[in-house]
Amino acid sequence: MALPPTNLQTIEAHMLELQSLHPTASGAFTGLFGDIALAAKIISREVNKAGLADDILGATDQENVQGEIVQKLDEYANDVFMKCLGTRGQVCIMGSEEVADPVYIDPGEGNGNYIVVFDPLDGSSNIDANVSVGTIFGIWRRKNRLNNLGMEDILQTGAEQVAAGYVIYGSSTMFVYTAGHGVHGFTLDPSIGEFLLSHEDIKTPFNGKIYSVNEAYEPRWTPEVREMVRALKYGRQTKETSRKDAPSRGSGMSTRYIGSLVADFHRNLLYGGVYLYPPYEGKPQGKLRMMCEAAPLALIAENAGGYASNGQQSILEVTPDHLHMRTPLYIGSRDDVLWIEKTLSESGDSI
Ligand code: AHG
Ligand code: MN
Ligand code: MN
Numbered sequence: 297m298a299l300p301p302t303n304l305q306t307i308e309a310h311m312l313e314l315q316s317l318h319p320t321a322s323g324a325f326t327g328l329f330g331d332i333a334l335a336a337k338i339i340s341r342e343v344n345k346a347g348l349a350d351d352i353l354g355a356t357d358q359e360n361v362q363g364e365i366v367q368k369l370d371e372y373a374n375d376v377f378m379k380c381l382g383t384r385g386q387v388c389i390m391g392s393e394e395v396a397d398p399v400y401i402d403p404g405e406g407n408g409n410y411i412v413v414f415d416p417l418d419g420s421s422n423i424d425a426n427v428s429v430g431t432i433f434g435i436w437r438r439k440n441r442l443n444n445l446g447m448e449d450i451l452q453t454g455a456e457q458v459a460a461g462y463v464i465y466g467s468s469t470m471f472v473y474t475a476g477h478g479v480h481g482f483t484l485d486p487s488i489g490e491f492l493l494s495h496e497d498i499k500t501p502f503n504g505k506i507y508s509v510n511e512a513y514e515p516r517w518t519p520e521v522r523e524m525v526r527a528l529k530y531g532r533q534t535k536e537t538s539r540k541d542a543p544s545r546g547s548g549m550s551t552r553y554i555g556s557l558v559a560d561f562h563r564n565l566l567y568g569g570v571y572l573y574p575p576y577e578g579k580p581q582g583k584l585r586m587m588c589e590a591a592p593l594a595l596i597a598e599n600a601g602g603y604a605s606n607g608q609q610s611i612l613e614v615t616p617d618h619l620h621m622r623t624p625l626y627i628g629s630r631d632d633v634l635w636i637e638k639t640l641s642e643s644g645d646s647i
Contacts, residue, residue, distance in 0.1 A: 305493040307333050307471060307482050314477055324386040324407055325458070325475075328435070332412075332461070333471060333491055335380035336431060339373045339417070340469040340484060346423055361396040361620060362585075369423055370394055373416035373431065386410055388438050389450060391619050393588045398450050398619055403442065410458070411436040411449055413619070415588040418462075419556025428466035430558025434592035435459045450619060454591030454612035462558050462593065472498070472562070474599040479565075500602040503631035504568025507549045508560045516577035520645030524636060525572070532635065557584065561593050561627065565600060570628035570636065574607070581622035586614065590625045603630040605637040607645060 305313075311326040346369060356368050374394040381387050382399075385406015390399045391413035401408065414433040423429055434457045438449045461473030469484035471491045481495030507528045514522060531548040549569070554560050560571050573582045584590055594604030594611035604611040604627035611623065626636045 307491045328386040331380045335377045336463040338376045343465040370417045370420050377416050413587045418558045428559040431463040451616045454594050457595050460592035460595040464558050479600040498600050500565045500600040501568030504629040506552050506569030508553045509572040513576040520643040521574040524639045564628045568629045570632040573625045575624045582624040584625045586616045586621040586623045603633040607640040
């Protein structure tokens with residue numbers, strides 16, 4: 297029987313190491329990550345046996361606050377997150393893709409310093425087909441006293457996040473996070489029930505070969521978006537890139553589109569490339585949500601050397617006007633996203 301290597305590190309151990317860089321840290325933040333990891337393990341267990349459980353698999357026939365059909369596992373994952381995060385006093389407000397209004401929590405004896413906004417199950421329409429799904433979360437620090445909390449505490453920019461992460465329930469379950477000191481990935485070892493450090497300090501390639509977009513919407517895109525995607529496909533001129541020595545793209549990029557944002561983002565983060573969800577006729581702000589999808593993934597992209605834009609400016613600079621605000625999203629390799637932003641801004645495409 298092989299002994300484990302000596303450098304095994306769980307998320308909590310990794311966070312504790314990080315905490316030692318901040319002597320004033322109370323440990324509440326580390327505890328919060330422990331709670332998120334626990335929720336992720338429970339959701340992972342249910343996702344993995346979804347095919348077995350008739351009562352879990354499939355849609356509920358109810359619509360969520362966004363008017364989309366709610367999958368049963370969406371509800372389950374939402375409940376798990378609410379329960380795991382709401383009981384130990386670190387969190388004062390939770391926002392979920394599945395819940396219309398922010399949920400204010402009584403932190404009891406805790407300091408209630410944090411606001412967590414999450415998409416409990418992303419890509420859930422894929423679940424019946426055994427395609428990867430995920431969880432996305434962003435964490436902010438409250439601005440006001442506990443007895444005076446309001447929308448100012450919730451509607452903060454992506455840049456103000458203290459941490460963000462996602463979990464991908466794929467061929468293995470991975471937890472990827474940033475707290476401003478690089479992006480780190482942990483793989484769940486189900487036999488011991490721990491996320492172990494497997495991808496330390498992830499850096500995404502400066503440019504990539506993959507573009508990920510739902511091209512079925514092409515007839516409803518603006519001419520500017522159509523032209524821009526065409527250039528990704530057929531190859532764009534190196535003189536247009538932000539880097540003079542950018543390699544020639546030859547015949548252009550290749551498409552990969554799962555239709556699960558977390559899975560598409562994760563693949564592009566590791567291999568290089570760009571994920572696009574442009575606005576289209578009928579959806580002038582696109583589909584994705586700023587606070588529970590775009591902003592957390594933008595923080596991860598930037599900490600891994602990538603970039604995220606709404607086509608005009610950095611996602612991280614935008615102040616949301618609503619918990620469920622939607623935004624166009626272009627995210628991934630820095631050079632590719634900067635080129636898209638420049639191309640759309642110069643062509644006058646507006647959102
Ligand atoms: P969710 O399951 O949380 O509602 O998110 C679904 C999102 C995202 O995961 C994916 O990238 C996108 O919807 C796919 O949308 P299209 O089917 O319009 O391409
Ligand atoms: Mn989602
Ligand atoms: Mn969702």
